[in-house]
Amino acid sequence: MPELVKLTIDGKEIEVPAGTLVINAARQVGIEIPAFCYYEGLALQAACRMCLVEVEKAPKLLTACTLPVAKDMIVRTETPQVAAARKGMLEFLLANHPLDCPVCDKGGECELQDMTFRYGAGESRFSEEKQHIEEQQWSPVVFFDRPRCILCFRCVRICNEGMGVAALGVINRGARSEIAPNKGDHLECDECGMCIDICPVGALTSGIYRYKTRPWEMEYAGTICTHCADGCKTTLSVRNGRVIRGNNRDHSGINGEFLCVKGRYAFDFLEHPERLHQPLVRRGVELQHASWKEAVALVAAKFNEVRERGGAFGVIGSARTTNEENFYLQKFARSWLNTNNIDHRRSGDVVALLDALAGLPGSLATTADVYHAGAVLIVGADLAQQHPLLSFQVRANVRHHGARVYVVHPHPQREDKVAAQVVRARGLAGIGQIREKLAGEQSLVVLFGEHIQGADVRRLVEMLPATARYVALVDYANSRGALDMGLLPDLLPGYQPAPAPGLSLQEMVGASLDVLWVVGANPLQGRARASGFLVVQELFLTETARQADVVFPAAAAYEKTGSFTNVCGEVQRLKKGPAVAGPKTDLEIMGLLARQMGHELAPPLPEAVFEEIRRSVAGYNIPYATFVTGAASATQYPNGPIARQGSSELIRSARDTLFTSGTLGRYCSVLNSVRERDLVRVEE
């Protein structure tokens, strides 16, 4: 604990830890010191000179954003001299800043507007004409308007320090300084849009939100991103039932303001022209539109008929449906269809990890742990491509706490740049080379991908110190939740052993079952169906849906309430963004089928099912208040051996990059429009 320093700001006495900056000390006593270039978590710049304050015994005004507190310092932030300095700085900033606020997309949420309103002069004294430079488009999602730029360098710092991409830079010096992209006239980067959101003015604007609406015209729904497994909170801005943009300006959620290209822009699949809005039923050889009533009656009759004669069912769930839906689906299958033939596409060996951690409670790392740990070991995963938030957390940890990063991967990774040691080898063999170093790490977080699975997971846990915490990396938004909810042939929810193991996904797609029921997955990509009757719940007519007998149009995660469990096992709440006409949520569809079949399952309401999950699934008894207020709650694991039955199979990651997202990614025109899509790949 650093010692406390006493100082006075505007007559208020305050004690803060030594090393605190005056601007932050002032915030603690409710005094706002205006600043553009200061940004929490990024390197100090002192470029904008807005935070000038008067310090007793200092000859000139000082920048509060670079000034650490000192003993008995007396700071004044509201003197006439300070007010004049702020007014003067704003006058300079506005010298060539065009007053095209009515056109500018930042209007209404612009920091320069707000500052000028509070501290600026009413009129400009410049009579010279402003220099106009045409707006440039740097990528499908990034536009740059040079005259609007106030050179705070926030974008340069977030791109370099935060993202580790360094695609933006400053060229020239002094008054001729300007922000420039890495490829001359365009950007080749992560297209994450962090620079756009961090820009205090409208210099960097989004191509997706371009000239669409205004911030006060939209409604906001903070939900969880439907793409990768990191579970970032994205706030969808909705107008007239359409998602206009995604961002996280209120810094809520485990990700703060961080979002990658998928969380920020990849919501346009919702309005893809090929989106299904009506159930489809196969009549003869063709799939034809049908009413919900007809389609539900048809499937329910078939299910009942096969059930009564004891026929074989197969159920394939999804890594993108909610916990509630997955729980309901496995319950439906096990208690009513009398089958354990239930599985989903597995992408990381979470089960082996939880088994290996039996007797080691508290050994799963949370997203926050990745930021606070003293050391991070990354094995067999391209973190920057597959887990952008964890990658961001690792870089922030190195920057703020000097964490030591170890990378074990046969191919170069972005994390190599911040790594203390890089091992170009695969899996355990690579870890063996740095075993002594890792043994000395008292606070180690291990992030491992598909290179370590099966028996290797236990060997990994035995190799590393007992204090190490782990994350088994998985692919999609609710991959972890699907495992927890028992979408497995041999394990019930909470990893309890099933009485008799069923068929796995690979076995089901090859077996000639009487009914195959696929909820939100595409297992028949590139292969023909072998089952008698195929029912698919999907957003689009995928390769699997095309072969189906009945297709139900399903709602996307952005159109649902419910919960997701992220890669670190943290449960977060989904909030419904836009309402959709036609499709129904998977839970509703299952409820309709149950009712039509004459079976009384729990009511298909997300709240009711979640309550049942909290009561009955081990580890999910999370505080309700935390859940409903939109915060993340870490789940507990069984902390006992997990009895696996049948053969453990090969687990493969889909190896999505930043610009792909499984089936969903194929229907995101934004992801498909960026040129980097063809340049990056995740090495095996």
Place this chain on the structure above:
Amino acid sequence: MASKVQEIIGAASAIAKGMSVTLGEMLSPTITEGYPDEPVRFEQRYRGLHVLERDENGLEKCVACFLCAAACPSNCIYIEAAENTAQQRISAGERYAAVYNIDYNRCIFCGYCVEACPTDAITHGHGFELASYDTASLVYRKERLLAPRP
């Protein structure tokens, strides 16, 4: 006798005085509006039906900044913005109003929208004949609000 004469003169002068006012008013210009037989005359600042103005080149002045909708106390303005292209230029700025509706069921003619407009695109015209049996017809679209091309 004298008093009788005086009384007659007094009455006559009173009549004459009264009639002079009447006759004088009969000859002065009328202030009663002849509406609907004659067109109505308005004060310059009368706040009637809105007009979306055009500039001297015939381009729309509105850049869809949404400030009128933000200022509107009865929430009767609905806008959808879009971007001008080189092929299709609607307004002088980079953006224009693809949809601009005013709901005259709700408009209270306060004039805040006109005050808020940074480009002088929306003004009050003198139109006032708004009575209708059908409230749906009182939502005016941009095409109805736009000033004719110069």
